Amino acid sequence: MRYAQRKLELLEKFAVLGGIFLIVFVAGYYSGYFKKNCGQDSECFSEHLKNCRSAEDIGTSHNNVYLYEAYPGISDYCKLKITLQRVVVGAAPEFKNLEGKSMRCKLPKEQLENVKIDEMQDLIKNCSGELKEGLYEIIIQRMYSLVISQMSSIITEAEKALNNY
Numbered sequence: 001m002r003y004a005q006r007k008l009e010l011l012e013k014f015a016v017l018g019g020i021f022l023i024v025f026v027a028g029y030y031s032g033y034f035k036k037n038c039g040q041d042s043e044c045f046s047e048h049l050k051n052c053r054s055a056e057d058i059g060t061s062h063n064n065v066y067l068y069e070a071y072p073g074i075s076d077y078c079k080l081k082i083t084l085q086r087v088v089v090g091a092a093p094e095f096k097n098l099e100g101k102s103m104r105c106k107l108p109k110e111q112l113e114n115v116k117i118d119e120m121q122d123l124i125k126n127c128s129g130e131l132k133e134g135l136y137e138i139i140i141q142r143m144y145s146l147v148i149s150q151m152s153s154i155i156t157e158a159e160k161a162l163n164n165y
Contacts (some may be wrong), residue, residue, distance in 0.1 A: 035069070042117060045070070050112050051080035061116060063088035064095075068117055078112055080105040080123070082130055094138050103129030 035054040038044035045057030049070045056069045066087040071079040083102035105127040107115060116122060124132055153158045 004072040046115075046117060049078065049080070049115060049117065052109055052112060057117070064091075073106070073109070074078055076109050077106040078109055080107055080127075082123070082127070082131065092138075094141070098131060098134045101130040103127040110152070 011114050035046055035056050036044070038048065038055050038057040040058050042057060042059055045055050045059070045068060048055035052070070052072050054071055056067065059066050059068060064084060067081075067083040067085050069081040069083075071081070081102055081104050084098050085097055085101070103124075105123055107123070107126055124135070
């Protein structure tokens with residue numbers, strides 16, 4: 001009888017320890033602690049991303065260096081963090097200010113098969129963060145400069161049209 005009591009107590013301790021280990025493992029997995037480091041192997045990263053598994057990759061796009069980190073999601077989304085590590089030499093100063101900034105993306109799992117990691121325009125619609133805001137700010141500034149630079153010729157043409165009447 002006493003032997004059975006000890007055995008039961010030992011089993012309870014193992015069950016508690018096993019439960020704690022399982023909780024720590026699951027939390028580590030979904031937080032990205034157990035990430036596959038793909039280095040610069042974009043095929044390795046793409047394969048992990050398609051299956052929504054934790055991985056990281058260093059890749060280039062337009063000679064800029066990015067760190068991509070994929071995290072599994074519990075819901076219908078897979079999480080992706082993109083950090084601009086280094087801007088190409090000779091880039092405009094406004095791009096230099098984006099170094100070290102990142103954005104987080106929530107990609108629907110059913111669309112992961114079609115995601116191309118090096119084509120930012122496909123990803124950015126599902127993202128938010130300092131990097132996305134910075135890129136949009138640069139685009140808006142450049143569009144504004146372009147419109148202002150073209151205004152003088154438009155005003156000149158409008159004045160000519162008004163003078164002819």
